[in-house]
Amino acid sequence: MKEGIYPRSYEGDESYAFISYAHKDSATVWPIIDHMDKDGYRIWYDDGIRPGTEWDDNVAEHIQKADYFVAFISEDYIKSDNCRDELNYARDLNKARVLIYIEKVELPGGLAMRLRRLQSVRKYKFESDEEFYEKLYQAENITICKRQQETIPAEIKELYEQIKSLDLMKYYKYNTYIDIDKLLLDFSKELYSVGVCEINTEIKYKFRYLQMMCTDFKEAFVDRSGYVSFFVKDLSLVELQKRYETYLMYVSKYQIRIATFTLSVDRIREYENYFREIDLNEEQIKHILADLIEMGDYAKRIDKVKKTTEKLECFNISRNRRNQLMVKAAMLLYNDFLRKTDMVIDGLIEENGKEKAYEILLNDPELLRIY
Structure with missing residues (x-):
């Protein structure tokens, strides 16, 4: 959870700025976008991704709709494929852009040539925050994202x-x-x-x-x-109650996390039906669904759950052994935030062979967090 309070991402039809940053720079970036929000600027950053949506599609959609693009440039930003994809996509769409350099970086030749033509603010050179924000708000066209004074109904x-x-x-x-x-x-x-x-x-x-x-x-x-x-x-209140009653079939808690309510009853039924189709018993299904419910909005959709489960066939193991791994590692296998599970599995098999790779992963599922 973030320390402090940071702004909600803007959702609406007025002009807003898309914020592109490397997550490793969050401690530097969040206070800046918080300051921009308090100064009246409408912003969207990836904290605003709605439950049940595709991460990449959601990001692309918000770049398309944005009238301004703000990139926080750092060494970690340059190394991030996702960040560079966002920057290139904004360029392809000819979005008004400003680059905020939060540290001194050495840009690769091609990137240096492209970015040299864009307006930029080098935050690390300013002696005070006041000077930095004054310069930032002078960026061409950024004022289109500024809110007007509102009256409260x-x-x-x-x-x-x-x-x-x-x-x-x-x-x-x-x-x-x-x-x-x-x-x-x-x-x-x-x-x-x-x-x-x-x-x-x-x-x-x-x-x-x-x-x-x-x-x-x-x-x-x-x-x-x-x-x-x-x-x-x-x-509706009835729908909230239905979701909660369904969760209690698998989770032995009176209170749950707010994000859990994003899992609809229909989605849970899809999980149930699929796991029965592939011969998991009811006790195994209960364990896996408890983890999926605990993940809430981070749980993969059914198509991705199927794809991940099919990937386990790489080990050439029996269904019983596959199910054993699914139960033990469900929180990691079916977490939509972890995008490199296929690469981890392939790497383990390449280094250790199928049988040993399976045992390694069964004993240490946390390896799936490796990027």
């Missing part, structure tokens, strides 16, 4: 009071960084922007239900408030 003020009754102030009383009033009011605005304007009984019940069922409901306001908006706007 009466409906938002009412919703603000409803959310405030959840007593977030008490929960965060030891964190002096957080402006609770601003946090609540901003979240109220988000609900308003997605069409939740009427403070009716169902909305109140949804808030109350999520508060009771989820261990991290209050954190969700700060770190993943888009989820709460999604549940309040798009899901």
